Amino acid sequence: MPAPRKHKDKDAGARRRLMEATVQIMRDEGYAAATSRRVAALAGVKAALVYYYFDTMDDLFVAVLRAGAESSLSEMRQAITDDDPLRALWLINSDARRAGLNTEFMALANHRKVIGAELKAFAERVRDIETAAATVALRAHGVNLEEFPPVVISMLLAQMARSMCNEVAIGVTDGHQQMRAFVERFLAQYDASVPSGRTR
């Protein structure tokens, strides 16, 4: 923990505010709008300060990505221990804010090597955790893991949740209601909080 705040602590730290401002601008207007000047203005400081805390803009982006990744990962690790781990993961991946940011970083990764490497490492850790959760849930219900590999189930849940968020962002909602109902029916079969058993 850095710099124990003495008094009222009104300022919360410029570095932190810069990162938060970056997140907000990326979500609202896309990564291309997250320039040093705009980010600084939103954080209430001058552009030059960005380069005091971060060597380059890329470093700022990486810092933001890392922070979000760590936060997401710890939420997911928590979800594994949930009564209904699969539904917990479905809900986490249904968070529009997270999904929107992720899409921006995917696009950024297209032409910034550093971001791409970081994003890849993060995505792989997420898949590992989600697959672990699926394995636990499926095995507990005696599902044949050859026929329904946990990694497949975790990919379906995570990617569909994110895809729907991305669609909502551009105003597309066709089929979403049906998909949510379908997933609910599926999840209901693997909820540890209700007596087990495959219906049908």
Next chain:
Amino acid sequence: MPAPRKHKDKDAGARRRLMEATVQIMRDEGYAAATSRRVAALAGVKAALVYYYFDTMDDLFVAVLRAGAESSLSEMRQAITDDDPLRALWLINSDARRAGLNTEFMALANHRKVIGAELKAFAERVRDIETAAATVALRAHGVNLEEFPPVVISMLLAQMARSMCNEVAIGVTDGHQQMRAFVERFLAQYDASVPSGRTR
């Protein structure tokens, strides 16, 4: 419509080359790299010509999006009549080039209203077609359409194919082999070109 080509038409038209260059740059380096200067250079003309053919850069992006959309839609309409329509749609959506472009446009849509509206209209037409294909395939095999709504199946197939393309783009391939095998098993049940029922 300008200048109907008479003879051999060796040059293919600057307008067309500009659009092709835009596609290529967007795919390789992201939409932010598709500037009037870079696009013009790749097309072998000067930047000012971009503004002769397109009023603004946004208009160029919209033109590119529309052209790609029409091409995709006609491929999909063809796929409906295929022996194995679901697999055909799976393959179309597994095209990395298409998926990459689509992701760039999604990101672009975040801060360009015009692009967003265009992308939404396109996405809805695609969903309609894909759902029609799924309806045909599922009904032909006597599937209970209440339990497995065609729109759900079409979303699962299309979005998973695209998600995997996006992951491959950043170097993530965990679980892909298992997912492809899983989808293959599923598709094999609904292929009209083999006697119905579960084979293999």
Next chain:
DNA sequence: GTCTATAGACGGATAGAC
């Protein structure tokens, strides 16, 4: 149709004062 030239805005990044 295609070019040169340029206006005008904004970007990343640095030097150095306080």
Next chain:
DNA sequence: GTCTATCCGTCTATAGAC
């Protein structure tokens, strides 16, 4: 730590010659 000032580059878009 935070600021002012500045360098130098690229961007969109336009004017006007050929």
